[in-house]
Structure formats: structure tokens, C-alpha cells
Amino acid sequence: xxxxxxxxxxxxxxxxxxxxxxxxxxxxxxxxxxxxxxxxxxxxxxxxxxxxxxxxxxxxxxxxxxxxxxxxxxxxxxxxxxxxxxxxxxxxxxxxxxxxxxxxxxxxxxxxxxxxxxxxxxxxxxxxxxxxxxxxxxxxxxxxxxxxxxxxxxxxxxxxxxxxxxxxxxxxxxxxxxxxxxxxxxxxxxxxxxxxxxxxxxxxxxxxxxxxxxxxxxxxxxxxxxxxxxxxxxxxxxxxxxxxxxxxxxxxxxxxxxxxxxxxxxxxxxxxxxxxxxxxxxxxxxxxxxxxxxxxxxxxxxxxxxxxxxxxxxxxxxxxxxxxxxxxxxxxxxxxxxxxxxxxxxxxxxxxxxxxxxxxxxxxxxxxxxxxxxxxxxxxxxxxxxxxxxxxxxxxxxxxxxxxxxxxxxxxxxxxxxxxxxxxxxxxxx
Amino acid sequence: xxxxxxxxxxxxxxxxxxxxxxxxxxxxxxxxxxxxxxxxxxxxxxxxxxxxxxxxxxxxxxxxxxxxxxxxxxxxxxxxxxxxxxxxxxxxxxxxxxxxxxxxxxxxxxxxxxxxxxxxxxxxxxxxxxxxxxxxxxxxxxxxxxxxxxxxxxxxxxxxxxxxxxxxxxxxxxxxxxxxxxxxxxxxxxxxxxxxxxxxxxxxxxxxxxxxxxxxxxxxxxxxxxxxxxxxxxx
Numbered sequence: 112x113x114x115x116x117x118x119x120x121x122x123x124x125x126x127x128x129x130x131x132x133x134x135x136x137x138x139x140x141x142x143x144x145x146x147x148x149x150x151x152x153x154x155x156x157x158x159x160x161x162x163x164x165x166x167x168x169x170x171x172x173x174x175x176x177x178x179x180x181x182x183x184x185x186x187x188x189x190x191x192x193x194x195x196x197x198x199x200x201x202x203x204x205x206x207x208x209x210x211x212x213x214x215x216x217x218x219x220x221x222x223x224x225x226x227x228x229x230x231x232x233x234x235x236x237x238x239x240x241x242x243x244x245x246x247x248x249x250x251x252x253x254x255x256x257x258x259x260x261x262x263x264x265x266x267x268x269x270x271x272x273x274x275x276x277x278x279x280x281x282x283x284x285x286x287x288x289x290x291x292x293x294x295x296x297x298x299x300x301x302x303x304x305x306x307x308x309x310x311x312x313x314x315x316x317x318x319x320x321x322x323x324x325x326x327x328x329x330x331x332x333x334x335x336x337x338x339x340x341x342x343x344x345x346x347x348x349x350x351x352x353x354x355x356x357x358x359x360x361x362x363x364x365x366x367x368x369x370x371x372x373x374x375x376x377x378x379x380x381x382x383x384x385x386x387x388x389x390x391x392x393x394x395x396x397x398x399x400x401x402x403x404x405x406x407x408x409x410x411x412x413x414x415x416x417x418x419x420x421x422x423x424x425x426x427x428x429x430x431x432x433x434x435x436x437x438x439x440x441x442x443x444x445x446x447x448x449x450x451x452x453x454x455x456x457x458x459x460x461x462x463x464x465x466x467x468x469x470x471x472x473x474x475x476x477x478x479x480x481x482x483x484x485x486x487x488x489x490x491x492x493x494x495x496x497x498x499x500x501x502x503x504x505x506x507x508x509x510x511x512x513x514x515x516x517x518x519x520x521x522x523x524x525x526x527x528x529x530x531x532x533x534x535x536x537x538x539x540x541x
Numbered sequence: 542x543x544x545x546x547x548x549x550x551x552x553x554x555x556x557x558x559x560x561x562x563x564x565x566x567x568x569x570x571x572x573x574x575x576x577x578x579x580x581x582x583x584x585x586x587x588x589x590x591x592x593x594x595x596x597x598x599x600x601x602x603x604x605x606x607x608x609x610x611x612x613x614x615x616x617x618x619x620x621x622x623x624x625x626x627x628x629x630x631x632x633x634x635x636x637x638x639x640x641x642x643x644x645x646x647x648x649x650x651x652x653x654x655x656x657x658x659x660x661x662x663x664x665x666x667x668x669x670x671x672x673x674x675x676x677x678x679x680x681x682x683x684x685x686x687x688x689x690x691x692x693x694x695x696x697x698x699x700x701x702x703x704x705x706x707x708x709x710x711x712x713x714x715x716x717x718x719x720x721x722x723x724x725x726x727x728x729x730x731x732x733x734x735x736x737x738x739x740x741x742x743x744x745x746x747x748x749x750x751x752x753x754x755x756x757x758x759x760x761x762x763x764x765x766x767x768x769x770x771x772x773x774x775x776x
Contacts, residue, residue, distance in 0.1 A: 424698075427670035428622055434668075435650060435661055443651040447634045447644045459634035467644060472635050475752035478606045479630035495753050517752055522724045523602030524751060538633060539602030540752050 114319060116153035117145060125157055159185075161316070165218070168313055170305045172216060172340030176205065181228070181302040187235065189228045189302065198426060212340075217333045228302060229294040233268070242294065243269035250290065256283045311341050311352075311404040320359075320396030324388035327356065327397060331384055334402040335377045345407060348373030352404035354384065356397035364393065373408035453503035454511055455480065455537060474499040474515065477526040477538030484528070484535035492518040492527060492534070501528075572673075572700050575611025576747050584718070584737045588612050590672075591697035593690040593716040599707045601629055603724040607640075607749040608731070609702060613673055614641035616700075621672030624665050626650045627658040629677050659685050666692035666701060673700040681705070683713065690715040710734065727751055 115131035117124045122142045134149040145152055162185060169188050170180050176199065179191035192205060199205040206222055213220045221238060225231035230242055237249030245268040247260050259282065265271050271279070272291065279288050292298035313334045321327055331354055342348055351369030358364070368383050435444045448460040449467030458472070459480075497516030504510040513528040517540070520527075526538035571585030580586045588594060588609070598605045613623050623646055625632050631649075638644055650665070652658035658678055665674050666689070681689070681703075693701040703716065710721055719735035725746060732744040 424622075424670055427668050431664060431668040431670045432648070434664060439650070439652060439657055439661065443653065445649055445651075447632060447637065447647045447649060449634045449638050449644065455633075455635075459631075461649075467634065467638065471639065476636040476639060477602075477633055477752075478610075478636040478640070479601060479628075480633040480636075482631050520602070521600060523600050524604075524753070525602060538636075539630065541602050541604065541606035 114153060115149050115151060116155060116318070118155050118157050120157040127152075162186075164314070167305075168337055169213070169216065169218060171307045171311075171344075172212065172337045173209070174305070174307050174344035175340045176209070178304070178344070179302075180305045182305055183232055187232055189232060191228070192224075198429065212336070215333070215336050225294075227294055227296045228300055229290060230296075233294060243267065243272075245269075247271060250294075252283070252287055256287065259283070307341060307344060311338050311349075312401070313337050313403075314399060314401045316399045317397060320398050322393055322396045324385075324391075324393075327393075327400065328381065328385055328388055330400055331402065332377065332381055334400065335380050335384075338380070338402060338404055339375050339377045342375035342407070342410075346410060347407040348375040348410040349404045349407055350374075351406075352380070352402055355401045355403075356393070357399040357401070358393075358395045358397055362395070364391070364397070366391070373410055375410065453501055454509075455501070455515075456482070456484075475517065475526075475540070478541040479539040481537055481539070484537040486532075487520075487527060487534040487536050489534065492520045492525060492536075494518050495524075498529075570697075572612045572616060574609070575615065576608070576749075578745050579608075579731060579747055582733055582736075582741055582745060588673075588700045588702065589718060590700050591694055592718065593686070593693045593701050593703060595703050595705060595709070595714055595716040595719040596722060597705050597707045597710050597720065598722040599724075603722060604729045604749040604751065605704065605722055607751075608722065608729060608747065609675070610637075610640045610642065612700065613675075614643075616672045617643040617646040619672075620646065622646050622648065622670065623673045624648045624650060624671050624675070626662050626665065626674060626676040627652045627678065628675070655680060659688070662689055663692040666696040666699060669696040669698040671699055673702065675702050675704065677704045679706055679709075683715070687715045690717075727753075 115128060115134060115136070117127035117131050117136060119125060119142055124136060124138055124140045124142065124145050126138055127136045127145075131145075131149055131152055134152075136145045136149055136152065140148075142154070166182055166184060166186070166188060170182055173180050173188060173190055177190050177192050177195045179194075181189045181191075183189055190209075192199075192202070196202055196205065199208065202224055206224065210220070210222055221235045223231050223234035223238075225234050225242075233242065233245055233250050234240075236251070237245040239245045239249075247265055247267060247270075248257060250268060252260065260271065265274070276288060279291075289298060293300040315330055315334055317330055321330070334354075338349075338352065350373050351367060354366045354368065356364040356366070366384070366387050368380065368387055370379070370383060374380065432444060442461075445461040448462055450458055450460045451468035451470055452458045455476070460467070495517045497518075498514035499516075500514055502510075502512045511530065513530045515526060515528045515537070518525045518527045520536070524540040525536055526540065527534055527536050529535075570590045571583065571587035572590060573580050573587040574583065583589070596605060596608070617623060618641075623642075625647065628649065628651070632647070634644055637647065648671075650661050652661045655678070658676070659681065662674065662676050662678070665671060676689075678685075678689075686703075689701070689703065693699065707721060707723075710719070714735075717735070717737055718733070721732040721734055723730045723732070723744075725744075727748070728746045729749050730744040731747050733741045
């Protein structure tokens, strides 16, 4: 059974965990009422500094997706992703990754995308699909303004937009109209972008003191994920980090984890850390953990550890392909796939990323195919095996009727065929 | 004059001094070739990553790809990308799939000219985005090979295999590993004529899969093209 806890501000519950909710505690409950329902409820005072720290941790992590991250305290982080969509495979995939990544970091977030920063922010707050339908509370007007809006019957943003502009300014001041214009993209919204810190340092208070290495590792993983995001934004790795476990009375255990080559992959560091944690015995439970890493080294996509840094490799690969195609032309850089077709010259496709056919050809196939087949004189080869009859294509006018043989041609093993026109070299068993 | 051995050992330990006479058990990262006999003789126990390897062969179609395919298949099974640069012919998808390669991890770069091919090779190696690069640059000069070797080291991630004609064995090359291939019956005679560490005096005989064995029942005795053994084509 999990411990129930709640964060409390002004003697009322701000947020609580699932265990507390199961006992009937709700956000907004008065503390006395909450205690009546759940006598064991653990109370944590709201910690503004910790909240700001969490926001910065998320922003630091998010820098791997775009260089343009900005903070919207107390609860928002904005990412300008227009330039990153292609790299991350579109908005849906990027948002799925952000959502998954946030969950791995231990945060629950309300994600929304919009054409302007303010639109995205409002949609995230309001949880709607369109700006028109957003409840007016989501745009965060002053309490008096909100009350006035409600009194005149304005409940959604769409209704607000129908009011005459002059009237809005007269009643609510310039601020509301300016925010509205910014959300709609009719006025620019300059934002100060978040500058991630130079060295990585992150702290995590543990909800309950832990003794077991597994649980330390679980908590440390969240910090390692943050580190990975921090490093990915710099295209760098580190050769090691220091994990410190804070015990009661300010005592601490320090674990140095190092690696011969720079890495940023969480899985890699987690494996190493597991080894380290397995080798020590904690004398007292840890109440908080901290992770510090210095000495960034460029990864340049290189040295991809034992199992690789698949994500950065995929990104580097995409950039490389673009560069090659830019200079050499799109058609000369291509993938390979098999294709269900009897004519050997059509049994492949120059497309990457498509599922080919699982059907295996009836006979051996060479590794090199000559394009086009080369005519052979009769004395240029010695037949070794065959024939394999391939007859196909009568329906599209490009019909073939060939007998394929494996033949020795000098020192090479050749795939040759006989057709009406004579003998042809079509492939090499390289 | 007596030199304290301990001091000498310390120097040797501290500096990367190359000592002949033994194969260097170095931090060479290598991809097992899949041929046990070959792996025993390759520094690091396989095709080195982050270094240029030259494979010289008399002609195409002697089993030169079969020698490297097991390693490529293993890389592709681990989602490693493999680039084929300026291949002499089309790498044939059905044949490669049958050899166990995952085609979605293969990319062919058909560089039109020699300079473009060299440029592309360097880009691929330095990007560190693929696990193997196979290149065919028959007329590369020493200076160009030097650039390739440096790029291979800078990238450090990829097995870099350069295929050249057998005559190139006469020229010097900055590649730390050089092999010459010659057909030898159903096997491949592999002569490692340059590697880190001691030379290898005798060629290795590496059995490689050849299709003639695979077709089994259809095997004909060596026949003349005009022989009746070859069933005639439709008129």
C-alpha cells in the first residue's frame, strides 16, 4: 500500500497522490477535512523553489528537441518546434515523445500545440481542441476581469473575440487585447529563450527514504534522463558523473561512475550505475539523490557504446542523407527492398523503408546485378549449374523467356542466361 | 648498461609505443567477421571499426562480398546502418536478403564521379551515423586514402571497407589493415599482408558459401555452353 500524501497551501490541499484520492481526499479539500478522511496523510508544504527547479529541469531536458525553449512560470514550458518537426517525424510523433519523456522524468503534463506560443499555452491550460471553444478561465485574466466577463455572459474565447475591440480595451485594459492578438498571431510575442546551465546538476527528493539499490536506481534513472536531454542539446557526452545520496543528518554517500569514452545514453549509464550500486551497502536510508556531471566531451555521433546511441545516430543519419542528396542529387542515394516480381531486374526497388516481399526466389540469386545485362560470347564461360526457367511479363509487353545458369567466368562465379538473342551476363555471386 | 626493467615497462605503459612481434591486443573495436579462422588473425578479432580496411580482389564475383556479409548481417540485425558507396554493380536486394541482411538498413550511394565518391565517403565516415561503409574507389591515390583513413578514425563508429583491384597491393597505403583475396577452389584464399602486429606468412583458406553447392540436384558436370546438358531455350 502506497503512502498517501498531499501538497498543502493555505491549509487546503493543492494536489494529492492516488493513495490519498482513494481515501476521499481531493484537491481543494480543507486540510482538517483531509485529515479526518486520511489520518495517515503526509503533508508537504508547497515549495516554490522546488517547483521552479522542476520547471528548469524539464526545460533543460527539452532543449534536445529545439534550441528555442522558454519558461512560462509557474507551470508552463514552451517549445518552438516548427524547425524540429521534420527531424522528429511530425507533430504527433514529437508530442508522443514529449509525453513519454515527461512521464519517464516523473512528470505529468498537459500538452498542446498551437500556431503561436500563447495559443499553445492557452490550449494546454484549457485542454481544448480549438481556441474558440476554450473556457475564458484558461487565458488567465485578472480575477476582477474574469468575474466581469462571466457577468456579461462571456464563457469562451470565441465569445470574447466577438466583442468589439474598443470595448475590450475600455473595460479590461490593453493587456487582454494584446494577449488575444498574440494568441491569434496578429501581434508578435517576443520570448526570452531558456539558457540551459553550463554544467549539469540535478536533485531529486525521494518521496520516502530508501535503502534498496533498485529503488535508488529507479530514482537515479530520472536524473539520467535529464542528463541525456541536457547532453543531446549540446551534441555532447560525458565520461562520468557523480551520484550523491543524502542521508539523515546531512551525511552522504558519493558514487563516481566513469566510462572510457564519452556517453550520453541513459541505458548505458544505468547499466554502469547498477554495477556500482550492487557493490556498496547503504548504512542508512537515502532521502534525496543528486547527480552532477562535468567535463562535456563532443560525441560528434562517434563512439556509440556497446549498444549505441540509436537516437542520435538516426538524427545524424538523416542529416547525412540530406547532405549527400543535396550535392549528388536525390536519385543517387537510395535504399533497397525486394519486390514480388519474377523478372530479376524488377525484383527489387530503390526505395528505403518499404516492406519488401518475404517470398524467396526459387533459385540462388547473385549479390551483384548487372544493369543492363551484358552480352556474352559462347566461349566466355563454363556452365556449372542450371537451368532455372524464368518466363514472365507477357502482360506488359516486356516479356522475358530466359534460362538462367550458374557459370564460371574466369575466376568469377556468374549468373548468366540464355534468351532468343543469345547469352547474357546478368549477375555475379560475389 | 643496465636499464631497470620496471622503468622501461612504465614508459611502455605510459606511451603508446608500438612493439613488433606480437599482435596488439589493443582497444580496437571490431565486428566479428563470422569466419572464425579469419577473426583469429584480425587485430581485435574482427573487422575493425574506426579504421580503414582495404580488401583487394582480382575480380568481382569471387566471393568478396560473402567474406564480409556475415558481419554486415549481424550489424543490420542490431539496427546498424550500412552504406554502399559507388558499387561496381547494383547490390541485388533478393541476394542480400537471402544472405540475412535487413534491407531497410542498407543505403546505396551511387556517386557519379571519383571526386564526388571521395567526398561522400568522407562525409559518411565523419558523420558517424552508420556502422559500416563499403566503398569501391579503384583509382584513389595515396593522399586521398590518407584522408579516408583519417575520416574513418574521426568517425570511429564504422567498419570502413575499401575494395580495390589486386594491383593496388603494389602501392603503399595508409590503411592499417590490408587483405588480398584470391579464389581457391570453393574457398577464398585470404592473404593479410598488412596488419598491426606481426605479419602473417601464409594465406588463410576461408570457406565461403557458393551457390553451386546450394543448387544441389541441379548441379551439372562442367559443361560446354553448346552442350545438350543445357536445356535449349524456346525458339
